[in-house]
Amino acid sequence: MFRTVAELVEMAEKDNIQISEVMIRQEMDVKNRTREEVFADMEKNLEVMEKAIEDSLKGVQSVTGLTGGDAVKIQSYMKEKTPLSGHLMLDAVSKAMGTNEVNAAMGTICATPTAGSAGVVPGTLFAVKNQLNPTREQMIRYLFTSGAFGFVVANNAFISGAAGGCQAEVGSAGAMASAAIVEMAGGTPQQSAEAFAITLKNMLGLVCDPVAGLVEVPCVKRNAAGSSLAIVSADLALANVTSRIPCDEVIGAMYRIGKQMPSSLRETGEGGLADTPTGRLLKEKIFGLTV
């Protein structure tokens, strides 16, 4: 079983296989299951992701009214104008935000690695897909590659906002996605690791400060940050840009920063944006109405 990104990359290089294949073999081994079973389960997750994106493009609204409808706005903007950040980038952003709008509206999603960050991996996948034209199998492999990197983070640091702040959630999700994009685009396992490190470095220190304690503001828009950064980092890695700080050390830094974060900035809804005049007012309005 791999414990670090260095081990994961080494295993892939030694057998001359992709990161996704290392993850698939480990899952078969640890759970004593066949390749077909493992693939079938992951395909179910892929179907849930696809459905959530479809739902979001019809327009959804959360119970509180704080979030919803932005994915639709972005898609119409893309049809009418030429987006400055490029079509693929904005497509990823809208699908990532859309997935999280569905989550906030208590729809069905697949946690990747968490619900609050569930838009990043599928959002990038279903945008990059239009340019790279992957097979269905490659799309499923995208999720195994994301999972392999997330697995290392979860076992060496944390993936929940309550434990380590938003860097642990959207930070991990964005980094996982960038590693998977690299593999799908034909990059090497080491390039995946570089992309992962670059994304996570740029997410370090990000706090978890949800308004009224809800997975809405700023979570939905942070999925935009995670997905766009994932694509940029993947491009950097594919251009052979490397991270000066090795991937595992970046994960270690994320862990120590999370440990130093006060609890007010770890999903308690007490600090940061939650503790702004408007944040407090929204909380009063929402819970004043529903309780």
Add this chain to the structure above:
Amino acid sequence: MKYNSVFDIIGPVMIGPSSSHTAGAARIGLAARNLFGKEPTWARIHLYGSFAKTYKGHGTDFALAGGLLGFKPDDPRMSKALDVAEERGLKVEFIEDSAKTEHPNTARLIIGKDEESMELVGISIGGGKVEVTELNGFELRLSGNHPAILIMHNDRFGAIASVTKILAKHEINIGHMEVNRKDVGKEALMVIEVDQNVEDDILKELENADHIIRISKIVS
């Protein structure tokens, strides 16, 4: 390692909005129901840390109730679980507890029916994964993601051997095992995580072994 499957990271499929606070909470409730062995008629639930601060916004309350009703995290009835609980005669009370706990997402569930009650502490460690850390005053570490049997027994010579002998006979492999007791010679708890679900006839056999008081199981 805390996580051993890719599906801990990519998954679970769940009803939003929060993997720790909704999916994880539902799994804690479900673990409590499975260990209790039936649907409780009342539940007093203490919430700590981030659970206490944000449970209303995250639906931690309906998710815990949903778990107690036997709902999995992707059950579409989840957001209506508190209504369903009322219909089925399960009275749930939530207490925001300011006591400090080691983990930010901690819940203590005291549940019961008729004369019987059970107390359990569960933590939600991220991405929907949970651990049961305390049961009726015994400390333990149980993920709820693997099938497991919990055996309350008297702390006597041979109690453990008689259990493992039966498991060996039926070719049931033990993945993780721990034994806790409150005091020498008093009640003790064996927690055994196994690779496959344990059939009821094997449980019967275990129940009849020496020094065994009570057995409950978790089906994964």
